[in-house]
Amino acid sequence: MNATQEKATTEGSLKQVIAHAKEYGFVFPSSEIYDGLSAVYDYGPFGVELKNNLKALWWKTMTQLNDNIVGIDASIFMHPTTWKASGHVDGFSDPMIDNKDSKKRYRADVLIEEHAAKLTPEAGLALEKELARLLEADDLSGVLALIVRENIKCPVSGTANWTDVRQFNLMFSTQVGSVAEDSSTIYLRPETAQGIFVNFLNVQKSARMKVPFGIAQIGKAFRNEIVARQFIFRMREFEQMEMQFFVRPGEEMTWYQHWKATRLNWHKALGIPENKLRFHDHEKLAHYANAAVDIEFEFPFGFKEIEGIHSRTDFDLKSHQEYSGKKQQYFDSEINQNYVPYVVETSVGADRLFLMTLCNAYTEELVGEGEQQKLRTYLKLNPAVAPIKAAIFPVTKKDGLPEKARLIFDDLRLDMKVIYEEKDNIGKRYARQDLIGTPFCIAVDYQSLEDDTVTIRYRDSTLQERIAIKDLKAKLMAETSFNTILSKL
RNA sequence: GCGGGAGUAGCUCAGCUGGUAGAGCGAUAGCCUUCCAAGCUAUAGGUCGCGCGUUCGAACCGCGUCUCCCGCUCCA
Numbered sequence: 001m002n003a004t005q006e007k008a009t010t011e012g013s014l015k016q017v018i019a020h021a022k023e024y025g026f027v028f029p030s031s032e033i034y035d036g037l038s039a040v041y042d043y044g045p046f047g048v049e050l051k052n053n054l055k056a057l058w059w060k061t062m063t064q065l066n067d068n069i070v071g072i073d074a075s076i077f078m079h080p081t082t083w084k085a086s087g088h089v090d091g092f093s094d095p096m097i098d099n100k101d102s103k104k105r106y107r108a109d110v111l112i113e114e115h116a117a118k119l120t121p122e123a124g125l126a127l128e129k130e131l132a133r134l135l136e137a138d139d140l141s142g143v144l145a146l147i148v149r150e151n152i153k154c155p156v157s158g159t160a161n162w163t164d165v166r167q168f169n170l171m172f173s174t175q176v177g178s179v180a181e182d183s184s185t186i187y188l189r190p191e192t193a194q195g196i197f198v199n200f201l202n203v204q205k206s207a208r209m210k211v212p213f214g215i216a217q218i219g220k221a222f223r224n225e226i227v228a229r230q231f232i233f234r235m236r237e238f239e240q241m242e243m244q245f246f247v248r249p250g251e252e253m254t255w256y257q258h259w260k261a262t263r264l265n266w267h268k269a270l271g272i273p274e275n276k277l278r279f280h281d282h283e284k285l286a287h288y289a290n291a292a293v294d295i296e297f298e299f300p301f302g303f304k305e306i307e308g309i310h311s312r313t314d315f316d317l318k319s320h321q322e323y324s325g326k327k328q329q330y331f332d333s334e335i336n337q338n339y340v341p342y343v344v345e346t347s348v349g350a351d352r353l354f355l356m357t358l359c360n361a362y363t364e365e366l367v368g369e370g371e372q373q374k375l376r377t378y379l380k381l382n383p384a385v386a387p388i389k390a391a392i393f394p395v396t397k398k399d400g401l402p403e404k405a406r407l408i409f410d411d412l413r414l415d416m417k418v419i420y421e422e423k424d425n426i427g428k429r430y431a432r433q434d435l436i437g438t439p440f441c442i443a444v445d446y447q448s449l450e451d452d453t454v455t456i457r458y459r460d461s462t463l464q465e466r467i468a469i470k471d472l473k474a475k476l477m478a479e480t481s482f483n484t485i486l487s488k489l
Numbered sequence: 490g491c492g493g494g495a496g497u498a499g500c501u502c503a504g505c506u507g508g509u510a511g512a513g514c515g516a517u518a519g520c521c522u523u524c525c526a527a528g529c530u531a532u533a534g535g536u537c538g539c540g541c542g543u544u545c546g547a548a549c550c551g552c553g554u555c556u557c558c559c560g561c562u563c564c565a
Contacts, residue, residue, distance in 0.1 A: 015558070023500065023515095029557080036556055096562085098491070106562085166490090170563090191565080225563070233565095240565060294565090301559090308565065349565035367525095374526085395523040423517095427525030434525090445523050455524080462525065 014300040017355075017362050018231050020377070024435050026050065026358065027232060039225065039236045046436050049387030049417060051354050055218055057385060057482055058241045058348065061266060062216040065486060069214035069243060070207050074195025076220060077176070080186050082194050085323040086316065087287050088171060088187075095135070095143055098163040106154075108143050108165045109135060115152045140165040172222045172236075188222035193345060195219070196244045197316045200328060200341075204246075211330055211341055212255065214245040218350065230301055232351045239350035246341035248332065249314065255344045256291050256311045262489075263307055263346050264295055269488040271382045272360055278303060288315035297356045306352045312343040357385065361437060379437030380460055382485065389416040389480045390440040391433045397422040405444040408454065412473060416480060434459055440476060 021027040026047035030040035043051055063071045083089045095108040112131050116124040127150070134142040144165045153160050172188040189195065196203075196215045203215050218241045225236055232238075247255045260279070267277055280303070282292035290313050294305040317340045321328040329338045361379040368374055383389065392409040394401035402422050409420040419438070421429050426443065433441055441457040443464075448454050454472065457464040467475060478484075 018558085019500080032556095034555095038556075096490085163490095221565080223564080231558095234563085238565065242565090305565070347565060352565065376525090393524090399523090401523080425522065425524085425527070427527080429526090430524080431526045441525095443524065447523090457524085464524080 014231060014359075016364075017300070017359055020362060020435075021047065021231075021358060026436075039234065041232050041235060046387040047354070050357065050381070050385060050437075051350065053385040053387070054353050054357060055239075055241065055350055057270070057485060058266075058350075058353075059216065059218060060482055061486065061489065062214070062243050065489060066214065068209065068212065069216055069245075070203060070209065071216045072196065072199055072203060073219065074192070074199060074217060076189050076222075077186055078189055078194060078198070080184065081323050082198060082320075083171065083187055083190075085319040086191075086194050086197075087319070088190055095140060095165050097144070097147070097165045108140075108147065111152055112143070112146060112150070115150055170223045170225065172224050190223050191221050191347075192217050192219045192240045192242050193244060193312075193316070193347070196242065197320055197343075200246070200317060201326075204330065211332060212245060212247045212251070214243050216241075216243040218242075230299075230304075232355050233299070233301075233304065235351060241348040241350050241353075243346045244312075245344045245346070246330070247344060248335075249339055249342050252311050252313070252342040252344055253291065256309065259344055259346050260293055260309050263309060263348075266489060267295065267297075267306075267356075269485045270357070270385070272297065272356065276360070280305070286310070288312045297352075297360075299356070299359055304352075305349075306356050307346065307348040310345045310347070312345050314340040314342050316343060317341065357381065376431075376434070378434035378459060381437035381439070383439035383480045384482050384485050386437045386439050386480070387417065388419050388433070388436060388438040390442055390476055391419040391421060391429065391438050392442045393420075393426055393429050393444065394422050395426055395443055395445040399446070400449060401444050401446070404448055405442075408442065408444065408469060408472065412476065415473065415477060430457065430462070439480065442472065 018027075022029075022044075024046060025044035028042045028044055029036035030042050031037050059071065062069050097106055097108040097111065109131060113128065116127040116131075118124075119127065127146075130146060131143070134146065141164070144162065147162060147165075148160065151160060154162075171190050173185050174188065176184055176186050196217055199215070203209065204213070219239065220237060221240050222237050225234055245255060245259065264277060264279070268274060276298040278296050278298075280294040280296050282289075282294070285292055289310045291311040293309050295307040295309070296303040297306045317328040320326075321340065328340055330341050331338050358379070361381045363378055363380050365376045365378075366373055367376045379386075381387075390412065392405050392412070394405040405420065405422070409418060412418045419433070421432075423429070430441055437459070439459045441459075443455045443457065445455065447466075448469070452469045453466050454469055455464045456467050456472070456475070
């Protein structure tokens with residue numbers, strides 16, 4: 001651990017990243033003055049800039065670089081039947097049971113299914129049927145009775161000392177209408193995808209889209225997680241960036257592979273090192289999917305999913321067709337056929353993308369020698385997504401330097417987010433910008449008054465070079481443009 | 490939800506076996522200083538997470554509660 005001698009560059013632990021995020025205005029706990037609200041967070045002044053940039057980058061990648069992808073913005077509230085059709089009403093609530101000795105929590109249905117697998121095929125099948133009947137009837141005490149009757153034990157403690165079976169519904173519900181009695185229950189969407197599916201024909205017709213084509217959407221979704229933790233990694237209110245890609249039946253695997261590669265590449269282009277990213281194939285597939293893979297990032301707490309790519313088959317559109325009684329078909333004039341398209345989904349957690357970006361950017365470096373040695377903390381953010389693109393400093397606040405700097409600032413602000421500061425010595429000002437990841441600092445000095453040049457100081461190297469003021473904006477625009485990322489795709 | 494750990498100024502922490510709060514950094518204002526958290530002056534900021542109890546007296550002891558962190562479980 002004695003790495004103090006060499007120039008050690010380290011990434012932060014999750015704790016450090018959280019502390020940094022709060023201290024420097026990226027992420028605050030929600031309603032903090034009331035002790036916060038579990039698993040809910042607010043984005044601060046620099047956090048919202050960073051997040052907006054990430055969202056804009058994704059949006060442009062999808063809708064600007066692909067002429068067959070268009071966007072929508074659907075509501076959070078949807079007709080309740082939507083969630084019956086999607087399977088969330090039935091499938092999104094889990095019967096849970098705790099073992100009082102081992103303190104472990106299990107899904108009661110999984111426990112019984114695993115037990116059934118050990119029985120003879122006939123007995124196992126009979127048990128599963130019984131379970132299905134009980135679940136269908138929402139008979140939770142019946143499920144417990146079944147566990148007791150079968151003498152199912154906890155794999156850890158080996159005892160059958162169980163709590164009651166309790167239902168955890170992951171969807172938030174609320175009422176429409178001001179009078180409680182007359183109102184009907186509706187849900188806050190647990191995923192944004194259904195807003196796309198129910199608008200499939202609206203979009204296809206109005207934008208005259210031809211299969212294969214995609215619909216992109218960024219929006220909030222809500223899940224009443226039993227356990228929500230790890231900062232903004234798992235929140236009860238979160239933001240998804242989803243693109244549903246509609247393809248001819250039978251061609252879904254080709255597109256699945258295509259989007260898998262394309263999306264991984266996007267994260268790399270953003271500047272995430274290759275060795276911190278990996279694919280993780282799903283062995284157990286969701287009810288709607290015939291193939292699924294996660295793109296995982298190595299967070300301080302391990303490799304975790306940031307994006308999912310799913311081949312959702314025609315499950316959703318078919319289901320909506322059934323429940324709504326409205327045909328969800330597409331006429332493919334190339335092959336002269338009507339069909340319900342298959343869907344390949346790419347779904348990024350915007351907050352996870354944000355957290356990945358922040359974790360990856362957080363850097364601590366020992367600089368200086370001996371007594372002078374100190375820790376330099378900065379955010380190595382990609383300039384294209386950095387909250388502040390440049391800071392403009394007069395080297396002192398007299399002799400007309402502030403006025404000169406102001407002119408540059410007023411010109412730059414028309415094109416990008418910049419900061420002007422003249423308080424404190426310039427080293428302190430550099431350090432403050434490092435902490436929020438500002439990639440460039442522009443210093444106006446006495447030479448600037450004579451020959452209209454300034455120095456530009458680079459965040460990561462702390463090196464400076466002199467540049468003519470007339471060339472400054474073009475350089476900054478080029479260095480901070482989305483183009484620097486998009487051109488790599 | 491369960492188990493473990495932790496809550497004192499914006500941050501990092503100090504505060505003895507109970508005697509009603511302090512430091513450094515940071516922030517703000519000013520001075521000084523043309524280049525990497527320098528120096529000087531001043532100011533602001535805390536019902537010690539919250540509640541109840543014990544006590545003449547609680548940051549400190551007891552009980553309860555809330556929040557955060559780590560693990561179990563689940564997912565975008």
